[in-house]
Amino acid sequence: xxxxxxxxxxxxxxxxxxxxxxxxxxxxxxxxxxxxxxxxxxxxxxxxxxxxxxxxxxxxxxxxxxxxxxxxxxxxxxxxxxxxxxxxxxxxxxxxxxxxxxxxxxxxxxxxxxxxxxxxxxxxxxxxxxxxxxxxxxxxxxxxxxxxxxxxxxxxxxxxxxxxxxxxxxxxxxxxxxxxxxxxxxxxxxxxxxxxxxxxxxxxxxxxxxxxxxxxxxxxxxxxxxxxxxxxxxxxxxxxxxxxxxxxxxxxxxxxxxxxxxxxxxxxxxxxxxxxx
Amino acid sequence: xxxxxxxxxxxxxxxxxxxxxxxxxxxxxxxxxxxxxxxxxxxxxxxxxxxxxxxxxxxxxxxxxxxxxxxxxxxxxxxxxxxxxxxxxxxxxxxxxxxxxxxxxxxxxxxxxxxxxxxxxxxxxxxxxxxxxxxxxxxxxxxxxxxxxxxxxxxxxxxxxxxxxxxxxxxxxxxxxxxxxxxxxxxxxxxxxxxxxxxxxxxxxxxxxxxxxxxxxxxxxxxxxxxxxxxxxxxxxxxxxxxxxxxxxxxxxxxxxxxxxxxxxxxxxxx
Numbered sequence: 001x002x003x004x005x006x007x008x009x010x011x012x013x014x015x016x017x018x019x020x021x022x023x024x025x026x027x028x029x030x031x032x033x034x035x036x037x038x039x040x041x042x043x044x045x046x047x048x049x050x051x052x053x054x055x056x057x058x059x060x061x062x063x064x065x066x067x068x069x070x071x072x073x074x075x076x077x078x079x080x081x082x083x084x085x086x087x088x089x090x091x092x093x094x095x096x097x098x099x100x101x102x103x104x105x106x107x108x109x110x111x112x113x114x115x116x117x118x119x120x121x122x123x124x125x126x127x128x129x130x131x132x133x134x135x136x137x138x139x140x141x142x143x144x145x146x147x148x149x150x151x152x153x154x155x156x157x158x159x160x161x162x163x164x165x166x167x168x169x170x171x172x173x174x175x176x177x178x179x180x181x182x183x184x185x186x187x188x189x190x191x192x193x194x195x196x197x198x199x200x201x202x203x204x205x206x207x208x209x210x211x212x213x214x215x216x217x218x219x220x221x222x223x224x225x226x227x228x229x230x231x232x233x234x235x236x237x238x239x240x241x242x243x244x245x246x247x248x249x250x251x252x253x254x255x256x257x258x259x260x261x262x263x264x265x266x267x268x269x270x271x272x273x274x275x276x277x
Numbered sequence: 278x279x280x281x282x283x284x285x286x287x288x289x290x291x292x293x294x295x296x297x298x299x300x301x302x303x304x305x306x307x308x309x310x311x312x313x314x315x316x317x318x319x320x321x322x323x324x325x326x327x328x329x330x331x332x333x334x335x336x337x338x339x340x341x342x343x344x345x346x347x348x349x350x351x352x353x354x355x356x357x358x359x360x361x362x363x364x365x366x367x368x369x370x371x372x373x374x375x376x377x378x379x380x381x382x383x384x385x386x387x388x389x390x391x392x393x394x395x396x397x398x399x400x401x402x403x404x405x406x407x408x409x410x411x412x413x414x415x416x417x418x419x420x421x422x423x424x425x426x427x428x429x430x431x432x433x434x435x436x437x438x439x440x441x442x443x444x445x446x447x448x449x450x451x452x453x454x455x456x457x458x459x460x461x462x463x464x465x466x467x468x469x470x471x472x473x474x475x476x477x478x479x480x481x482x483x484x485x486x487x488x489x490x491x492x493x494x495x496x497x498x499x500x501x502x503x504x505x506x507x508x509x510x511x512x513x514x515x516x517x518x519x520x521x522x523x524x525x526x527x528x529x530x531x532x533x534x535x536x537x538x539x540x541x542x543x544x545x546x547x548x
Contacts (some may be wrong), residue, residue, distance in 0.1 A: 037447040038419035089418055089445060092364065132410070136318075145294055146363050146441075147317030147473075172444045173363065175316045175473045177515030201447060242448045245476075245520040251534060256540045262547050269527040270520050 002049060002084065002164045002195060006063035009048050014059070017217040018044040020219045026164065026195040031186060032198045033210035033227060041219035043089065046168045049197060051080030067164070069178055081102030082113070085162035087154055089169045092152035095141050102144070102152050103128070109160045120159075127158040130185050131178075131258040147173040154182055158189070165189060167198040171205060183209050203244045207231050221277045244269075252265070278307035278435045278465055279357055281328060288323050297323035299491030300337070307435070310458065314477035315488030316515035321471045322363065324488070329358040356385060359434035361428035363441045364472075365418075366424035374400070374416070375409040381432040399431035399455070402457050421447045423454055426457065437461050439470040442537035443477055455481055460526045475519040479503060479534040489514035538544045 003026070009019040026032050026049075036042050047053035054061045055077040065072045067068050067083050088094050099105035107124040111240050118122065128134055131151045136144055141152055157165060167186070171179040186196055187209055201207050206213055206227060213230040215223035217239050223230050230236070231244050243251065246267055253263035281304070288298040297320045305311055313321045326332040327339045330346050334426030339346040341357055359381075362368045371377035375396065376426040382395045400406045403423035408416065413424055422445060429437065442454045451474075458468050458481055472478050478485055479499040487495035487502060487510065494510050495502050502511075511518060516525075518534070525542060535540040 038445075038450055039417040043417070066484070092366070139293060139295075143290065145322060151317070169445060173317070173473070175515045175516045178278045178317055178476070179473075201445065230395060239449070240447045240449045242451070244504070249520070249524075250538050252536050253543065254486065256544050258540070258543055260548060262543055266524045266528060266543060270523050 001028055002197075003066040003069070004049060004063065005066065007065065008061045008062040009044055009053055011053075012058035018219050019048060022048075022212065022216075023063075024217075024221070024224075026197055028163075028195050029190050029193050030212065031190050031196045031198065031210045033074065033206035033213040035201075035203065035206065035213060035231075035239075035241045036216035036237070038130075040216045040239075042216050043168050044219070045087060045216060046166045046197070046199060049164075050084050050166045051075070051077060052086065055080065059267060082089055083162075084164040084166060085157050085160050086166040087157050087168065087170050089172060091146070091149035091153040091173075095149065096156075097142075097265050099141055101138050102133060102141050105141045105152055106155045106159050108155050113160065113271065121161040123161060127155040130158060130188070131155045131181050137261035146258070147175060147178055150174055151178055151181070154185065158185060165194055165196045167196065169199055169201065171200065171202060179205060187191055203231055203242050207244045207246075215241065264275055278467065279341075279342035280307050281305040281358075281436065281467070282340040282343075283324075283327070284338070284340065286324070286327060286334050286339065287336035288320075288327065289335045290323075293532060296491055298327075301491070301493055303486065303496075305467060305469065307467055308462070308465050309484060311470075312467065312482040313471045313488060314473065314475070314478060314484045314485060314514075314516060319488040319514060320491040321488055322440055323480055323491075324470060325360065325440060325471060326488060328436065328438055329360045330354040331360065335455075355381075355432070355434070357434055358436040358438060359429035359432050360438040361426050361429045361442065363444065365421040368425045368444065369413045369421060370429070372412060373409070374405055374411050374413055375405075377413055377424060378428045378431050381428055383433055395431045395433060399427040402430055402460065403427045419447065419450050421474070422446065422451065423450065426454070430457065430461075434466070436467040436469065441471055441473065443472060443474050451477065452473045475503075475511055475517070476535070479519050479522070480537075486514070487511065487514060499534040500532040503534035 004022055004024050007022045008017050010017040034042050096108045099108050107120055110120045110123050117237055133151050171182050183205055190196055210227040213227045214221050233246050250263055283303040285299050286301040289296050315321050333347055378396045378399055382392055403426055407522050443451045461468050485502040486493055495507055503518045505526040508518055521536050521539035522534045525539050530542040533542050
């Protein structure tokens with residue numbers, strides 16, 4: 001369980017805070033989605049929850065970040081990293097830059113955990129298969145496409161078998177099938193008891209996998225609740241967040257004077273497979 | 278305005294010998310809005326990097342208005358084709374937003390009022406006028422991406438190539454990108470975009486090309502590419518038809534690739 005209590009954060013050299021009095025609890029086995037317009041504070045929230053802010057980034061943190069109820073203030077970054085894994089928006093930031101093959105890249109994290117060689121290989125293989133990147137395993141991670149790099153970065157995170165995972169737009173560059181592989185991997189991680197905080201612009205993805213969703217605006221949490229309720233909230237549009245496909249079709253249908261029955265009948269024909277995309 | 282013509286284009290990356298583009302013939306008319314879709318690693322980015330001479334074909338040719346691109350200088354091509362990268366950080370280098378956007382048109386020879394006007398128009402198009410003095414690295418990732426778009430827009434090239442322009446954009450950012458494409462189209466410019474956003478491509482482009490393993494497997498209007506008999510081909514390149522396309526086909530309403538076309542078809546049947 002990861003808890004933020006009244007967290008505010010100001011970047012080093014910034015005039016004001018980017019995050020104001022944010023409190024949230026990420027329960028074990030829970031997938032918590034975060035939505036909001038660009039520069040609303042979503043990535044900052046990820047950095048604070050992961051411990052990188054302020055440990056690596058400097059700046060000033062107010063409030064507390066707790067793991068299983070214990071304050072993490074005194075913990076060094078490597079101690080935080082063993083509890084909380086973070087996946088960045090840009091896979092270029094994530095890749096180690098030292099691995100010469102995709103396989104080594106995925107193995108890089110677990111190799112640094114001090115676990116047995118067999119366990120490293122087992123986790124590496126399992127992560128590579130989970131994201132269907134076996135065909136890339138001998139390629140240079142610097143010389144594969146942007147979307148492929150994103151899958152490799154996420155495989156590297158999975159191989160750490162983290163208890164808490166923070167994901168900042170993990171599917172931004174992915175095709176629909178890659179997006180599905182990532183959402184399946186997230187659901188499996190959560191089913192295994194890990195807690196996941198995921199920032200995404202793809203609201204259909206969040207609608208498919210999240211238990212709860214938060215909306216962030218100007219560094220504050222403005223909405224919080226069950227995924228369907230928050231993602232269907234009419235005020236979300238004004239915050240610059242896209243509507244899920246089904247919500248948009250309902251709105252457009254009713255604006256065009258279609259009966260609720262006709263719209264719901266049409267939506268029922270769309271399988272969840274497509275809804276998730 | 279130039280016509281682009283790819284003839285038997287092949288590109289093999291020296292490292293690993295990967296045939297990223299494996300025999301593509303594609304003619305793109307002046308003023309066309311063309312979207313390229315396909316799974317990650319299907320060769321989309323490699324293909325478009327030939328259009329501004331960033332890559333030279335291993336085999337085949339790229340013709341810009343009938344002239345082989347390899348016979349054109351970088352400067353000549355830069356007048357014709359502007360390419361916006363997927364990752365803005367590969368593109369941005371200047372110390373201020375203004376300097377970044379000025380760089381391209383200045384290199385094309387624009388000066389004085391002409392230069393100022395090109396820069397101001399481009400910044401306004403992406404909503405970055407208030408940030409002219411800002412260091413690009415003080416902008417968030419989504420606005421850096423809009424900055425990269427503005428710096429290519431300012432060059433006023435006849436062809437605009439956008440590699441995943443909506444990635445990481447919120448709803449407002451996506452609207453800005455749509456508007457930029459619409460304005461470029463109205464001005465008669467050719468727009469070529471790579472995207473994984475099926476709604477974005479179905480709503481904003483007349484023609485969609487689908488790539489798989491370095492080849493073109495579908496080429497047509499959104500109605501053609503998203504209709505039911507294309508679904509298995511889409512699936513083979515890890516894509517899925519849009520939600521309205523699926524509903525339209527299942528209701529027997531024909532090909533309805535956009536929300537608007539589905540709602541229209543539903544309204545007709547219930548009337």
